[in-house]
Amino acid sequence: MSWLDEVPWNEHGLIAAIAQDGSSDRILTLAWMNRDALQKTVESGEAVYWSRSRKKLWRKGEESGHVQKVLEVRLDCDADAVLLRVEQAGGIACHTGRESCFFRKLENGRWVTVDPVLKDPALIYRK
């Protein structure tokens, strides 16, 4: 898999992965991938990340159903990030029930929540 060898994994074996919505062009998430995650993402066509807190592979949407179907994968010039264009299931990427994880905006020296909750997380994550 030579394309995987061209990725200069950092000292933790990871690369940053930005997910951008293929319809709205919004940035949805920044997460991390190891080699296995990137390979599984490309093979399966759905985003798989490396959870740094849980230290395991994390198929995006495995609990919430909010999978990210991958439309395109790009690599940046110094190869320290990949960019996924995705089709976001449910239109919700964030565990708070919002479209994007970037829902806080700096306004006059304060981080202000500016995006609405589209679905109650209690409904997203109930068993």
Next chain:
Amino acid sequence: MSWLDEVPWNEHGLIAAIAQDGSSDRILTLAWMNRDALQKTVESGEAVYWSRSRKKLWRKGEESGHVQKVLEVRLDCDADAVLLRVEQAGGIACHTGRESCFFRKLENGRWVTVDPVLKDPALIYRK
């Protein structure tokens, strides 16, 4: 500066910073900021990053003239990334003379350059 205190700087005192073009919505760059860089970015209204290779503050465009005027700053839910919406001077963010650093696309197991060089880097960086 309490808004700066809300940013959970990583073990190196850094946070990932994604720059998105405010007109085209394209992702231009992924770079890193320390506290000083983020403060200077907000105060000056132009993107200032931390160069991990040169270990110093780096005012984007200081050599190339391709400054990034900051339109908006957002923070993500687990606060490990900031998103800048910017007005990209010259329409060129990449040191290769392309609009975006994400100019390589995965196609059939190869990273293929799919975006044109808009200006010869030799012309951008000549003294």
